[in-house]
Amino acid sequence: MTIGLGGGVALEFYDWQLYGFMAAFLSPHFFPATDPVVSLLAGLAVFGAGFAARPIGAAILGPIADRISHKTVMMVAVSAMALSSLVIALLPSYKDLGITATIVLVTLRLIQGLAVGAEAGVANAIAIELAPPGQEGRYLGLINGTFIMVGSIGASLVAFLVSAAVSPEVMKDWAWRIPFGVGGVLGLLIIYLRQTLPETLIARAMHDADEGSRIQDTTGGVWRALWKARLSLLAAILVVGSVQLANYTYNFGLPNIANGVFKENSTHVYGIVTLMGSIWMIFSPAIGAFADKIRPSRAFVMMRLLLIPSFFLPLLYVEKNIVIYSSIMLVGGTLVGCNMALYNFIATTLMPRTVRTTGVALGYAAGATIFGGTTPFLLLWLQRSNLSWMFPLYGTTVALLSIAVYVIAKKRGGVYVGD
Template sequence: MGSTPDVLTEETPSPGARRSSKVTLSLIGGVALEGYDWSIYGIMASFLSPNFFPSHDPVVSLLAAFGVFGAGFFARPIGAALLGPIADRISHRTVMLMSVSAMAICSMIIALMPAYASIGVWAGVVLLLLRLIQGVATGVEAGVADAIAIELATPGRQGRFMGLIGGTAIQIGGVGSTLIALVVSLLVSKPDMLAWGWRIPFAVGGVLGLAIIYLRTNLPETLIARTTRARSSGEGACIHPTTRGIWKQLWDVRLALLAVIMVIGSIQIANYTWVSGLPGMANSVFEEDSSLVFGIATSMGLIWMLCGPIVGALADRIGVSRTFVITRLMLAPAFFLIWFYNSPDIGRFALVMILGGTIVGINFSLYNYIAVTLMPRSIRTTGVGLGYALGVSIFGGTSPYLLLWLRHVGAERLFAIYGATVALLSIVVYLAAKRRGHLYATN
């Protein structure tokens, strides 16, 4: 990888394919839509909760909404297991179209569906089913996008390009979600926001999905096949023609898969804590001004967008492994900033979001690059997709619920200890995988 000191054990790869603007835009658009759809639910959770899970205790309602949020994540490994081998063996374009179509359709249905007041408990049931469908559909999105992106990156500049795809692109979706929420909250009164205004951001997600579907319809499968499946005779590693062969090779690199899960899981704890958990708690528990909360969250997202290429360039210069360890060591103490926001105070909320959020953004810029280097090319989509899905479902999707529940039972300090511990464990498992030779050529 250019001047980086990391040693990659896969045989010398074929030259990466040249990027085209349409291919890059389709990748960025799909990743951004995933970020938008998953972030907007968390951001709107404090408005969804009374509409779908009404209760005399707003915390109970919010816990139910975050429970559905987490359930969607647990469907993602199923999607990765089912769709990952299809992408590796048959067609990445087909899987990418399925993924973005399901995301867009489900968002539009959420925007239009009746709430508890109209159909009772079935409102919550339908919402849960829609989130499960989205989870299955997006379970392989990260694996496909990252596997293609790393092949399109210019040798020696992989960090910059992966920072753009995995860091900046997904934050375009995240910032877009908070920005739309901010605009709607400024234009609509709080009673109207609670009654119907929350539907607008979901409808926006559905409409945006149509544009991404168009871009991916025109994505040439021949390019994807050449960059992710076709191998020259001198490259050694074979492409397994059967799903069974893919799973066998994945078992052979199981330590690397565990490293992918931990590397991604740790940053996803932080991601959904800062994107969904803290804003949800500020809106519902501490009853802060929603417009200010969304404005602060948007500012944090803008910082995250800038972090991607900067941290990626650092990885290109000093090595991806060294950059990962340094930034992940910074993440562990960042979790303890949460202790500072323990009562209604928009100033403290802003401090925790911006200061702690910047450290989270720095870490968020590199996780996808680390993941693809841990998987051999022949199973990269399945391995990265499954590892991502397991990491985000076990750790990320549960973090807003866990944060709120621990605070509800008076044990909120334990959450910071939990987040810091997983961050440090991710370093340990990654270094163990590296020592076992599980770093692979990326293009």
């Protein structure tokens, strides 16, 4: 059961994040330009556009999951991700199809955005229903920390292996397609495993008399219930957004700058990303268990304050130097990993059961879209404009806001699990 749920989460993040890893290689094939930085910026803009679809997916599929079926929405999401990844692997480039190739790529990214927008909410709703009482942090740390990183590491590891196996010219020409094909094929296995999961909506919440747990009769009822929890929703958006800002800095912004701007050895770049992700994966359940022990709210504030230095470290990477790049990734990345282990759990605790899927999905989608999806583009643009110093101030402000709004929501009764 855990493998089916967590494996789907891993696949979602493998497929989603793979585009970010491959942006420096696929951009010239779909966004040709004389300046490679301009081409990369165009590719990263599409990466950000996929995030724009996340809130739409959450708004459409979240209420369906809260009212009708968690499992059905979960199956739709993972199927859409896998099929889109497979099509990207086979999609002819701009020189073969012209602007049609670009349009199809953008469409596929939007479909993946719709799917991820729903997946985040429904997977967390199911996970917290299945978690042993008093161990919610550890269990969600496993699902959302370890398995997310299995997907992320899988993406960087496959990129690393393919890059190491072929010449740089072959990697730029066509080998970047291989990791997308791997994700599509693995999706078939995950679809099969997810069919064995229970329908937690009916088993755990149907006919519950408590207003915060009752299944809503209409979609309008879902939105009215969510409006009552609007402060918690705002807190969830900032909780997610702050850590996603850091996550996409370290998983995509810095690696793409290393590959596309400073022309570092891509095998080394992906190897460091893989090592960083392995550290996250190993200690995520321990961070969740730590939160169970000292209370999630205390753990969240502590880890979020530790996140702030990670926004300043990228200022040190101003020229080609794999040692500096590696040091930043491992030191700053560890601070980010501490927060990655907790943020989905904290966001889930902020939502009452009656709108948990919709609330978490919207909070995740909005936070990731507003703050995460724009990060790689913003980081590269600021560096190109000699304004890199602005980025850590921006990241610090969002981190502190996430703490402040969370504390206010908690004092007003807006935390529903674990505290």
